[in-house]
Amino acid sequence: MFGWNGKVASIDLTERKIDVIPLGKAILHDYLGGRGLGVKFIFDLVKPGTDALSPENVLVIAAGPLTGTTCPTSGRFAAVSKSPLTGTIFDSNSGGDFGPELKFAGFDGLVLYGKAEKPVYIQIVDDEISIEEANYLWGKNTREVTRELSKMGKVACIGRAGEKGVRFANIMNGYTHTCGRGGLGAVMGSKNLKAIVVKGKKRMQVFDRERYKKYFQDIMRLLVASPVSSKGLSEYGTAVLVNLINYMKILPTANFRLSHFHLAEEISGEKINSTFAIRKAPCYACPIACKREVKDTRMEIPEYETISMFGSSCRISSIQTVMKANRLCNEYGMDTITAGSTIACYLELTGKQPEEEELLRWVELIGERKDIGQELSEGSVRYALAHNKPGLSMQVKGLELPGYDPRGVLGLALGYATSNRGGCHLRAYMIGPEIFGKPKLVNRLSFSGKSGLVQVIQNLFTAVDSLAVCKFALFSVGEEEWANILSAVTGIDFVSESLLEIGERIWNIERLFNIREKFNSKDDTLPERFFQEDGGVNGRNINKEEFLATLLEYYRFRGWDSTGIPTKEKLEQLNIGIC
């Protein structure tokens, strides 16, 4: 078998039982790996109504068929589970070098369930897996744990936030790479699983080296030709977006009450580059190298989303403060978008404006689940609801919105509303076509044509998450190139259409999981703030009638009924054997 190892390890933490499960070609062909494989396992193994933080929840860690090859941006893997933050199915994609190492050890994935009696970590050395005592690591944050365990291999771990059940706790790997957003670190913590350490000697073989070489060069050529990947992300990291998004007047400011921050320049990519000596810290096999850190201190440069949430949304104009908040979140293992957005919600609700020290103290209190941090660690939805102000939580399906005001990017608005994991930009990054003109510039202030476009891009992103390669490469590289290189690696013929169909299959299973958890079309919406007709922000608001008409059209494109439920015909077409 090329591309895959053909097996996952199933680990029962309650019984300390480890089984190796072979994977047939059919499941690998239909779901690829990464997000797809994880979603398939979670749908099959997690019963409806399961408490996300109970031993019955399952956590899947999975790499894809391209992970661990030399294919550009292929250092990725996914963690998939039921989210304690949203209650939806949830996949988190991460870079770094943990995913490739898992492949080198001989596994495509790990299926983790039950709950260890005491804190443990899992050690994998090539084909050998053991469960080790981790009392001495419990209570430590991610930097210390990673440092402690990294002599034994690549480390994925949780910090104190994951141990304490912060609903947006991350799984961290390689110090700064995150499986972020939905609180899968808390799922790991609920299983008393502190870390996974993996080391492998194997190297991934490619089926057809000649074709692989050609397709590799095709991808590299496209990455170089695109200014977004070769200049923007490479020169500034994702912080390249701060000035651009502010210029477009879609930078969330003061918890989305405004969409333009007059001090944005102070937290921009340009400001970072002129203030610090920067060095690149790329993920495995990534020529884009958007991940960066300060040369001397190795302090990580925050991502755009982090800057927008801790910066403009909390009205903080000190990049140093944002960097410290980011570092704290990485230390505790917490999602920066939800942490920043929840604090922004708290600021609006209380009318406070934080000083630097105060903001950092709140972040720390969230990580410790102490004082006000106890409430905020539940996320903005639960916090705002507890204070009878649900409208102040800027979220979809319980997940806080990232750094783009949907009133000025209507395709993304539809993408937020229909995302299976809640308010997320990465299910269909419409900033590509609506701002960067990739693959084609479309009118960002119109819903026209967006329903079809959004669902195709959602399918493509789902497939890409399952390969598993980086979504940033999609600014330059399309489904055709990915299908070509996947065919060369695996020896199985994939074409653009088959990749998109795989993405659609996975998307529909995610939808079915959420329907099983009682989500319905009423959840495919946006916070009321965006529909308000009082002039909106910068004269923009979203016309609800138009939005609902576009949503219906989206359902039709998806082959779902008017209530957003996949039809029997659609499921049969996608070879999903559940009705």
Next chain:
Amino acid sequence: MWREISKFGKKMVECGLTHSHFGNISVRIGNKLIITRSGSMLDEIDENMVVEVDLDKPSSFDTLASSETIVHRQIYKETSGLAIIHAHSPFAIVQSMISNSDLLVPTDCESKYFLHEIPIISGGVGSKELAQNAANALKDHKGAIIKEHGSIAIGKIVEEAFVTICSIEHACRVKYFADLILRKRDRSK
């Protein structure tokens, strides 16, 4: 300034010098350049479809600009041009593929007078190599052909660059048909 760019963008598409969202146009104003955005169509340019970037230092706004911004920037730095047009004109591309030389000598009277000779340069899309080769070529030529890619021309105003782009395409088209007929005639002898 976007109106000037828009006017000649439309003309380029009408004349078949470029299609879809290929090609780009820029104008230099002091140490700034206004350039068409990546992914825009040249016959649909409005004020939102151009972006202003610095001539000297790249910024985050480069990511919105045409992927050939690096080439435009280098040309402005090394020539006196104040406007640049890049087209994916078909006969220029064909000639670059069949020519064995790095100079194309026009065969028609007007092009001989106007262009003298047209350099054929190489380099990948948006690459430093192409940027430098184009800047070198345009120091002493009005326009150049980029191998397998299209044509590029400078002017003091957009119209002047447009005239050169049209001339290059005209020269390539005439030469193509003339060579074709001459080859046929040679074969029949």
